[in-house]
Amino acid sequence: MDMEKTGKFIARCRKDAGLTQAVLAEKLGITDRAVSKWETGRSLPDASLMLELCGILGISVNELLTGEKIEMENYKEMAEQNLAELTRVERDKNKKLGRAQTFIGLSGVVVSLFTIVCGALIAVDNPGVSIALVFFGGAMILADALYATVLEHESGYYECQNCKHRHVPSTRAVMLAIHVGSDRILRCPACARKGWHKKVLNR
Ligand SMILES: [Zn+2]
Missing domain, CATH: 1.10.260.40 (lambda repressor-like DNA-binding domains)
Incomplete structure (x- = not known):
């Protein structure tokens, strides 16, 4: 293109x-x-x-x-090329988002855990500061998980493992869904069943 x-x-x-x-x-x-x-x-x-x-x-x-x-005789060929190209552009964008999500998720967890461990280590001498650090570390983990979920939601689609329908659920549905990695239990709008959805990058 x-x-x-x-x-x-x-x-x-x-x-x-x-x-x-x-x-x-x-x-x-x-x-x-x-x-x-x-x-x-x-x-x-x-x-x-x-x-x-x-x-x-x-x-x-x-x-x-x-x-x-x-020209009419070239039409189908050009259509296929253009569609493939659009798909590639979209997949690249989604890959970048996916990488950002992993980086933010991991770095956030490391910093948060470090804060909590520091808080625990000074508990005897500075109980007040210790509680604040542990609390702050916990809040950071939560905020980080939330942000990573928003990014995950924005990149790609969720594929119903029952009927293979691919869709983008609401942010709320994604946040509340039970998950292992980026596989989540969601309700499928096509077959109406609640079940595992796999994260995929293209429709
Ligand atoms: Zn389905």
Whole structure:
């Protein structure tokens, strides 16, 4: 996927449709800065806006991602390439989030345990400070676990082990779910059963 090519293509189609950046932005309910960023290849339109944008410009999502009009005989091949590319971009983003989660989780636990151990060691001489340190360490572990869970929730999907349906449950459902590692017991919206869900990076 060539974002610059896609950007130039958006600009060309917009001008062909007789629209200014401001008018296009208004139709989509976004800022003209966002349109300018697409057209200079600095960002891609969000997936949620792509269909509407393509509707306005009279092109297909496939053509948008390819950055040019596509002949009918090449259509399927280009569609598959573009889909594979989008999937790869999404998986990379999710992998990064996953690594951040592991790092924050581990470093947070180490620092918290260190604080608690220090607190315990000075208990005889400084009981007040000791209690404060142990309490603070405990609170840090909790906050850390909470943050790691939020990050886990944001990266990828949960796959129902009963029907293989993949979905993103609410943050609340994830936080309250019993889990081992990132496998959690959740209710599946497809088969309505409550059971183990495995963490996966792609839909
Ligand atoms: Zn299911």
